[in-house]
Amino acid sequence: MRRFPAFAKIAGLVLAGSLAMGAAGATWYMFSAPAVHRLALPADLVDASSASGRALLANAIAKTDYEQLVPEFVVQERPTFCGVASGVAVINAILHPQPRLTQLTLFSPEAAAVRSELAVTFVGLTLDQLAQLIQAHGLRVETRHVSQSSLEAFRGLVRTTLAEPKAFVLVNYDRRRLGQEGTGHISPLAAYNSERDVVLILDVAAYKYPYTWVPLTKLWDAIATKDPMSGQTRGYLVVSAGQLASH
Structure with a gap:
């Protein structure tokens, strides 16, 4: 005892x-930076580096954003930094040739007042918080949740925006609806092929998935899901030069 x-x-x-x-x-x-572990794509998604993926890009009617985003593309540095990496890519593409932001310098005092680096690292970002982070760097951001939009409106916006210089679309979607591993994710769109009605996602989790062509209707279904963090439906951001917040 x-x-x-x-x-x-x-x-x-x-x-x-x-x-x-x-x-x-x-x-x-x-x-920590996520380890490289490439996963297989579902049969109806197309690797952009494949022969069919390159053909889709060659015949895309809207691909200006591809040419502007690829040089600024960054892989997310932390497991919860998909929104951060996406924001850095579009901000640098719009503000080029100004000095590039990194995934840490994105958190300027103004941006950190919205959501700190520490909070994003441990909890992540909602679509609206990402919009505010980007806006803190002086850019125009329009936020659209699925409840405020439609498939046809989204298709029209993709067709026009991805062909416009220095205007970009970031999408917030549930990977499971695409047959991928994971849950909520954010990445930029880069091109649209109207003949096949597919969009090119520059997946910032490039350690896991490549640039990927996705049927637009399937992406819309993945966007039309509820984000448990915000309690709202997911959606997309349209980011361009100038200052505007629209929700």
């Missing part, structure tokens, strides 16, 4: 140490 308090104390220390190690491991994971 006399040994029990000592045993309990040791057990408590072991448990505390294990919890501390677990917390440290979780923190290390959240701040």
Whole structure:
């Protein structure tokens, strides 16, 4: 009986140490660049680097954004930084040749007042928070949730915006609706092929999936889902030069 308090104390220390190690491991994971682990695409999605993917781009009616975004494309540096990487890519494409933002310098004092780097690292971003982060850098941002839009309106916007210089579309969608692994994700669109009615997603989680052609109707279904963080339907942002917030 006399040994029990000592045993309990040791057990408590072991448990505390294990919890501390677990917390440290979780923190290390959240701040680490994701490991490269390419996954197979579902049959109805097309790798942009394949022969058929290159043909889709060659015949795309709207691909100005592809030419402007690819030089500024960045892979997300942390597991929750899909919105951050997407925002950095479009901001740099619009403000070129100004000095490039990085995924850390995106968090200027004005942007950090919206959502801090630490909060994004551990919790992520909603569509509206990403809009405000980008707007903090002096750009025009129009926010559209699915409840405020339609498939036809989205198709028309994609057709015109992706052919317009320095105007970009960021989409917030549920990967599961595309047959991919993961849940909510954000990435920019770069091109639209009207003959096949497919859009090109520059997936900022490039360690997992390549640039991918997706049927527009299927992407819309993936956007038309509820974001548990915001409690709202997902949607898309239209980002361009100038200052505007529209919700």
